[in-house]
Structures are given as C-alpha cells and as structure tokens.
Amino acid sequence: MTTVRDKNIDEEAASLRAAMVRELRDLEAITADSVAGAVAAVPRHLFAVGEPLKAAYAANQxxxxxxxxxxxxxxxxxxxxxxxxxxxxxxxxxxxxxxxxxxxxxxxxxxxxxxxxxxxxxxxxxxxxxxxxxxxxxxxxxxxxxxxxxxxxxxxxxxxxxxxxxxxxxxxxxxxxxxxxxxxxxxxxxxxxxxxxxxxxxxxxxxxxxxxxxxxxxxxxxxxxxxxxxxxAYTERLIHVTDGLALRVDDQKQDFDTDALAAAVRSARLEVWSGAAFDLPDELELFLATNTPEMVMLHGSKDLVDQGLLALSVTRGVPALVSGGSFAYRTKRANEETGGFESGVLAHGPDAEQVAARYAELLRRWASDHQRRGAARISYRPMPAGTAEPSQGVVAKRLGAVAFSWS
CATH class of the missing domain: 3.40.50.150 (Vaccinia Virus protein VP39)
Structure with missing residues (x-):
C-alpha cells in the first residue's frame, strides 16, 4: 500500500514539475536547457517537507x-x-x-x-x-x-x-x-x-x-x-516620523528633522505631473533610489492614505526625496497620452516646490534616457572599512561602494 501511494506521489510530482518548467520558460525565468533540465530533475517536494505538492511546485511561491x-x-x-x-x-x-x-x-x-x-x-x-x-x-x-x-x-x-x-x-x-x-x-x-x-x-x-x-x-x-x-547581518534604520509614517535609511549618519516632517505630512500637498510615462516600476525605483543620497524609502500606513494625507504608493514603500522639513515621492495617474499612466510627484513642506521639481526632473530623465530593462551598469569597489561615502550614483557600504551608471 505504501509503495503504491509513493509511486502515485512521484508520478503526480513529476507531472507538476514538468508543468512548472513550462511555466518558468513561458515567464522567461528559464532560457537555458541546462537549467530547465536541472529543475525538471530535482524532486522539490522532498525539500518542502509537510507542504502540499501543489505548493511545492508553485513557480512563484x-x-x-x-x-x-x-x-x-x-x-x-x-x-x-x-x-x-x-x-x-x-x-x-x-x-x-x-x-x-x-x-x-x-x-x-x-x-x-x-x-x-x-x-x-x-x-x-x-x-x-x-x-x-x-x-x-x-x-x-x-x-x-x-x-x-x-x-x-x-x-x-x-x-x-x-x-x-x-x-x-x-x-x-x-x-x-x-x-x-x-x-x-x-x-x-x-x-x-x-x-x-x-x-x-x-x-x-x-x-x-x-x-x-x-x-x-x-x-x-x-x-x-x-x-x-x-x-x-545589518539592520537599516527605521526612523519614526509620526503615527503610521517612517523612513527606512541605509546611512547611519544621516540626520532628519522628524518634527518638521511630521508637520509637513498634514500640510497641503503639492501635485506636479511630469508628462512622462509610468512604466517598468522596478527599474524606475532602482534609478530613483540610487541617484542621490538624499533619497530614502518612505513607508506609510493605509490609515494615512484613507485620511487623504498620502497616496497609495507609500503603503508598499516608495523612494522619497527628503530636504529639511520637506519631502517628495512618486505617484501615478491614468493618462492615455503617455501610454496608459503618467508619473507624478506629491510633495509636502515649506520647500515642496523645490523638492517636487527635483523629483519630477528625475522622472523625466528616466523616461527620456533610461526607460528599458538593463539600463544600469553596476560596479562594486572594495574599500577600507568605513571609508565609503554616499554620493550621486554611489551607495556606500561598510566594506566598499556600489556605483551605478545608466545608459
């Protein structure tokens, strides 16, 4: 009885594995025959002990x-x-x-x-x-x-x-x-x-x-x-601004006026629309996050969105440009003229116009010069511990620096 059950499991697993390989090829996650052969050969369910077969062979789970x-x-x-x-x-x-x-x-x-x-x-x-x-x-x-x-x-x-x-x-x-x-x-x-x-x-x-x-x-x-x-291990700084709002920051030395930023959240917001198409958000976010050391990740609660203070993009984390007591971050709206969606900026604080203008210019530069897959060239330079400094296009690490150039 056990042998029959194991045989049935093996047959079902083989069928699910073959289907997973086909799906991964369709998604272009697999292009090489060697990788396809490896995924087809290894019984993944034996490494997912206690999980249903369908979960073990779900390509994106x-x-x-x-x-x-x-x-x-x-x-x-x-x-x-x-x-x-x-x-x-x-x-x-x-x-x-x-x-x-x-x-x-x-x-x-x-x-x-x-x-x-x-x-x-x-x-x-x-x-x-x-x-x-x-x-x-x-x-x-x-x-x-x-x-x-x-x-x-x-x-x-x-x-x-x-x-x-x-x-x-x-x-x-x-x-x-x-x-x-x-x-x-x-x-x-x-x-x-x-x-x-x-x-x-x-x-x-x-x-x-x-x-x-x-x-x-x-x-x-x-x-x-x-x-x-x-x-x-490394723990990024999570800086509390106000209830439901925080900044996630790499640079341990970077200072923020959290009182001024908390006040800015509840001030009137400025909308600036770039005229640039919104597309390839993962590529765009990498461009934004690595282009200036003043860019941090802004995380906001759904409650602040429901109050009309912030846009939905903050709930998943969004690159934000922070300057003193002002900040700006990316949003989007439907616009057929730009191919479906248009990138825009929402800004708060006394210098909202300036930070919004800087952010919008980055959005336009991305759309005009770099809006495609694989536009970044990335280098890592080892350096004496603690000597790397963040700058435009450079992310400082403890043991070196990651530099970005965009074609």
Missing amino acids: ALVIKRDEDGTALSSLSATHIQAVMLEQAGIEPGMRVLEVGSGGYNAALIAELVGKEGASISVDIDAEIVERARKCLDAAGYEQVQVVRADAVAGVPELAPFDRIIVTAGAWDIPSAWLDQLSERGRIVVPLRMRGLTRSIAFDRAGGGSEEELVSDSYRLCGFVPMQGAG
Missing part, C-alpha cells in the same frame, strides 16, 4: 522553513522562479565548483545537477538546524555528493575554495572580502544585494575578467530574500 519567536522568517525555500533566474545569471557549467550561501537543500541539488559528477556543490549556513535539515533532504533526494557546511558565511569556506561561482540565497547588505578572496580568477558572484531599501539579484564578474578586486555587472533582477545572519 516561497515556503518558510523556520521562524523566530516573533514569527519573523529566518529561513525559507525560495520560489523556484527566483532560483531559476539566479542560476541563469550564474551561468554554471559542468565541472565547476560552486558555493551556495544559505542552505535549504533544493538549490544545492539544482547546482549539483548543473556541475555534474566532475564538479562540486557546496552549501554553507550558520544555523545548525537548517544545516541538519538540508542534509536530510539532500540524502532523501539522492544528492549525497552535495557538501553542507555549518559556518558563518561571511568567512566563506576557505578549506574548499576556490569557487568558480558563489550564489548567495540570503539578503546581503555587503560583499565580504572573503568571498572575493575565495572566488576563482574568472569567477562570478550572484548576490541579492540590499541598497537603500531595495534588493536586486546582481551577477558580478571581476573587472576585466581577471584577478582585479573591482566587480562589474550589467545583470540584475528584482528579488526578495530572508536577510543574512551572523557577522554579515
């Missing part, structure tokens, strides 16, 4: 593996969609040595399929419980060759280096020097990097394709991950 006492997710089985995207970014070839930062087991199994018998799939995690779970799932699925290491990933795994690829499956605020040291000369790091409240999966190569420390990329994708733990 992440599954939480572990939460803390407050219910915050500490570890998750990422959606297959973003895992496939990152594997495509990585460009893994047979025979490579690949380090995965953040263990769940499933992604390490996909990597094992891609590197083949001559390659190596190594997964590292700081949490003993997660390491043990990953090991059991990998063994149950037939991937005993995958090495699972318990360690703080900030130090990498020096005893098993060098690595041709390092794939980070936890939200990282910086790129530890150990990852650079353990990367092979023509290696690649794929990392979900957090920058001014936004996260993008960025595929970094060494500048010039050699041993230089600087990393460069023109491959980045929208993503979201459980944050790193251990020495690589």
Whole structure:
C-alpha cells in the first residue's frame, strides 16, 4: 500500500514539475536547457517537507522553513522562479565548483545537477538546524555528493575554495572580502544585494575578467530574500516620523528633522505631473533610489492614505526625496497620452516646490534616457572599512561602494 501511494506521489510530482518548467520558460525565468533540465530533475517536494505538492511546485511561491519567536522568517525555500533566474545569471557549467550561501537543500541539488559528477556543490549556513535539515533532504533526494557546511558565511569556506561561482540565497547588505578572496580568477558572484531599501539579484564578474578586486555587472533582477545572519547581518534604520509614517535609511549618519516632517505630512500637498510615462516600476525605483543620497524609502500606513494625507504608493514603500522639513515621492495617474499612466510627484513642506521639481526632473530623465530593462551598469569597489561615502550614483557600504551608471 505504501509503495503504491509513493509511486502515485512521484508520478503526480513529476507531472507538476514538468508543468512548472513550462511555466518558468513561458515567464522567461528559464532560457537555458541546462537549467530547465536541472529543475525538471530535482524532486522539490522532498525539500518542502509537510507542504502540499501543489505548493511545492508553485513557480512563484516561497515556503518558510523556520521562524523566530516573533514569527519573523529566518529561513525559507525560495520560489523556484527566483532560483531559476539566479542560476541563469550564474551561468554554471559542468565541472565547476560552486558555493551556495544559505542552505535549504533544493538549490544545492539544482547546482549539483548543473556541475555534474566532475564538479562540486557546496552549501554553507550558520544555523545548525537548517544545516541538519538540508542534509536530510539532500540524502532523501539522492544528492549525497552535495557538501553542507555549518559556518558563518561571511568567512566563506576557505578549506574548499576556490569557487568558480558563489550564489548567495540570503539578503546581503555587503560583499565580504572573503568571498572575493575565495572566488576563482574568472569567477562570478550572484548576490541579492540590499541598497537603500531595495534588493536586486546582481551577477558580478571581476573587472576585466581577471584577478582585479573591482566587480562589474550589467545583470540584475528584482528579488526578495530572508536577510543574512551572523557577522554579515545589518539592520537599516527605521526612523519614526509620526503615527503610521517612517523612513527606512541605509546611512547611519544621516540626520532628519522628524518634527518638521511630521508637520509637513498634514500640510497641503503639492501635485506636479511630469508628462512622462509610468512604466517598468522596478527599474524606475532602482534609478530613483540610487541617484542621490538624499533619497530614502518612505513607508506609510493605509490609515494615512484613507485620511487623504498620502497616496497609495507609500503603503508598499516608495523612494522619497527628503530636504529639511520637506519631502517628495512618486505617484501615478491614468493618462492615455503617455501610454496608459503618467508619473507624478506629491510633495509636502515649506520647500515642496523645490523638492517636487527635483523629483519630477528625475522622472523625466528616466523616461527620456533610461526607460528599458538593463539600463544600469553596476560596479562594486572594495574599500577600507568605513571609508565609503554616499554620493550621486554611489551607495556606500561598510566594506566598499556600489556605483551605478545608466545608459
């Protein structure tokens, strides 16, 4: 009886897996046959213990593996969609040595399929419980060759280096020097990097394709991950302005006049419409958030929206330009002349006209010069700890700086 039930489960899982691969191809998350083959081969449901098969094979569904006492997710089985995207970014070839930062087991199994018998799939995690779970799932699925290491990933795994690829499956605020040291000369790091409240999966190569420390990329994708733990953990500042309104800030040194901003929220707001089309919001937000160090993420409650004080965009977080006791943020309205929607600015405070004008100019520049996928070129420059300074197009990190240029 058990054998028949297991066989039926395996058959249903295989059918769902094949359907998931087709869906991911239709979404262009998978374009390489090698990645399609890996996703088709690995029994994802064996890594989603206790979950229904349909949940295990839902292309865009992440599954939480572990939460803390407050219910915050500490570890998750990422959606297959973003895992496939990152594997495509990585460009893994047979025979490579690949380090995965953040263990769940499933992604390490996909990597094992891609590197083949001559390659190596190594997964590292700081949490003993997660390491043990990953090991059991990998063994149950037939991937005993995958090495699972318990360690703080900030130090990498020096005893098993060098690595041709390092794939980070936890939200990282910086790129530890150990990852650079353990990367092979023509290696690649794929990392979900957090920058001014936004996260993008960025595929970094060494500048010039050699041993230089600087990393460069023109491959980045929208993503979201459980944050790193251990020495690589970082908590962004959440600055309370008034009930239901806060600013999320990278720069620990940045000062704000919260009393003046709280008063500005309840002042008359200024509307400025840019005449520019609203499109590709994830690309636009990256442009806005990284273009000036005065841009922060504004988070507002639905209650403030219902009161007519703020627009709906604040409920999901929106890049806001803050200057003294004034601020401006993005909104949109229907406008057939701009192709469906038009970008606009809402501003509050004594200098509302000035901050709105600056923000609107950024919207127009984006629409006229950069409104397409992949317009950013991103570089990461290692620097002595604490020396990086934010500036136009530069996001400062503890161990370096992320620089953006737009074509």
